Amino acid sequence: MANINHHFLKLQSGYLFPEIGRRVAAFAAAHPEKAPHIIRCGIGDVTEPLPQVAIDAMHRAVDDQSRRETFHGYGPEQGYAWLREAIAEVSYRQRGIEVEADEIFVSDGAKCDTGNILDIFAHNNSIAIPDPVYPVYVDTNVMAGNTGCVRPDGSYEGLVYLPCTPENDFVPRIPAQHTDLIYLCFPNNPTGAVATYEQLKEWVDYALANDSILLYDGAYEAFITDEGIPSSIYAVPGARQCAIEFRSFSKQGGFTGVRCGYVVIPKELMGRDAAGNQVSVSSLWKRRTGTKFNGASYIVQRGAAALFTAEGQEQTRALIDYYLGNAALLRSACMSVGLRVWGGVNAPYIWVQTPAGWNSWDFFDKMLREVLVVVTPGAGFGAHGEGFFRISAFNSRSNVEEVCRRIKRLL
Ligand SMILES: *Cc1c(COP(=O)(O)O)cnc(C)c1O
Numbered sequence: 001m002a003n004i005n006h007h008f009l010k011l012q013s014g015y016l017f018p019e020i021g022r023r024v025a026a027f028a029a030a031h032p033e034k035a036p037h038i039i040r041c042g043i044g045d046v047t048e049p050l051p052q053v054a055i056d057a058m059h060r061a062v063d064d065q066s067r068r069e070t071f072h073g074y075g076p077e078q079g080y081a082w083l084r085e086a087i088a089e090v091s092y093r094q095r096g097i098e099v100e101a102d103e104i105f106v107s108d109g110a111k112c113d114t115g116n117i118l119d120i121f122a123h124n125n126s127i128a129i130p131d132p133v134y135p136v137y138v139d140t141n142v143m144a145g146n147t148g149c150v151r152p153d154g155s156y157e158g159l160v161y162l163p164c165t166p167e168n169d170f171v172p173r174i175p176a177q178h179t180d181l182i183y184l185c186f187p188n189n190p191t192g193a194v195a196t197y198e199q200l201k202e203w204v205d206y207a208l209a210n211d212s213i214l215l216y217d218g219a220y221e222a223f224i225t226d227e228g229i230p231s232s233i234y235a236v237p238g239a240r241q242c243a244i245e246f247r248s249f250s251k252q253g254g255f256t257g258v259r260c261g262y263v264v265i266p267k268e269l270m271g272r273d274a275a276g277n278q279v280s281v282s283s284l285w286k287r288r289t290g291t292k293f294n295g296a297s298y299i300v301q302r303g304a305a306a307l308f309t310a311e312g313q314e315q316t317r318a319l320i321d322y323y324l325g326n327a328a329l330l331r332s333a334c335m336s337v338g339l340r341v342w343g344g345v346n347a348p349y350i351w352v353q354t355p356a357g358w359n360s361w362d363f364f365d366k367m368l369r370e371v372l373v374v375v376t377p378g379a380g381f382g383a384h385g386e387g388f389f390r391i392s393a394f395n396s397r398s399n400v401e402e403v404c405r406r407i408k409r410l411l
Helices: 006-010 016-030 052-064 081-095 110-120 136-143 197-210 281-292 298-306 310-336 360-371 397-410
Strands: 104-107 127-131 159-163 181-185 213-217 243-248 261-264 270-272 278-280 341-343 349-353 388-392
Touching: 006 136, 016 360, 052 298, 052 310, 081 104, 081 298, 104 110, 104 281, 110 136, 110 213, 110 243, 110 261, 110 281, 127 136, 181 197, 197 213, 270 281, 278 281, 310 341, 310 349, 310 397, 360 388, 360 397
Parallel strands: 127 159, 127 181, 181 213, 213 243
Antiparallel strands: 104 261, 243 261, 270 278, 341 349, 349 388
16 A cells, blocks of 8 residues: 555644535535525635626637637646736736736646645745635645644644734734744735735835745735735835735636636745755746646636736726625624624625624524524634634625625624
């Protein structure tokens, strides 16, 4: 028998979304008459159709594949230049941020990228991860063998957790100790928190002073409507020397089922080898990508590129405004019954404190049983998520309006 990667055995079995699915299925089986009325605001998947420009571009791209003259086989591993140019121009340069097309690596999504990035880093780095957070950062570090065992509260030995609490408005404080790799995610999943320029600058200054690298997940960047909130870590001077940025078309363009994202690695960004020599991080990622990936599909990249046309920008804005409208309704419904809420302004998630005395899984069960609404228990995102739950604004307007009525009935 072959030996397995034993680090996988440290992973907790009751992963968040399967556990939610199990509880909802059990409830639905026990109450078949109620099952059709359950509204799911739990998983962060989008619900609305893709912008029409993306649909049209992908239809044309399929037709391209039907003729020898326009057929596309293997594409560039880093992504087609026309897509990388569009990203650099519209998402960065037009906003006064310096990013070149050859610093962009197109992929099949940010989940893979945030996990795969660990391939190019050593296993002896100290790693800081916000708590609560998108579970992928922790679990991929467990799989890579970068942690010890799990503790009773679900945290892992060997990681530096950065608590996100009401006291710091869910923006983690700079740690007292040195760390090498720091994950940050703004607008945040699950809390909906955003970081100000000053807060991001503190992190960039810390990373520069400590020779650390920031792994900045900007999957929800397009939801920022507040002019004062930076859309990219590279808005902060010095970030090009210390940050990798991850982005995705999943939430902004409705691409969760289409699959496309990208990583930005500035040329200046350096890591260190065992002998202490500087090594270009971008060259390692390029090597990794060329070996393990053959690029996102031509059809999908055509769809993504269409989002950067003037029409595409308008349609994307409308889609995001729709979800932000949902978020505003959910936020005010929660507030009207006296719940404490965060997020839901520059983000599609509303982070809610459970009423006194309720832990997050018990309150999840109460909402499911009494008003047939599925939320996400905060404890599933980390130990500091206990006592909170997340409501997703990714839903139809009519479902959101019904959820608001039911929340008012609940309390
Ligand atoms: C949804 C999400 C992603 C995007 O994942 P894709 O693989 O691109 O669909 C990345 N990071 C966070 C925090 C997310 O919530």
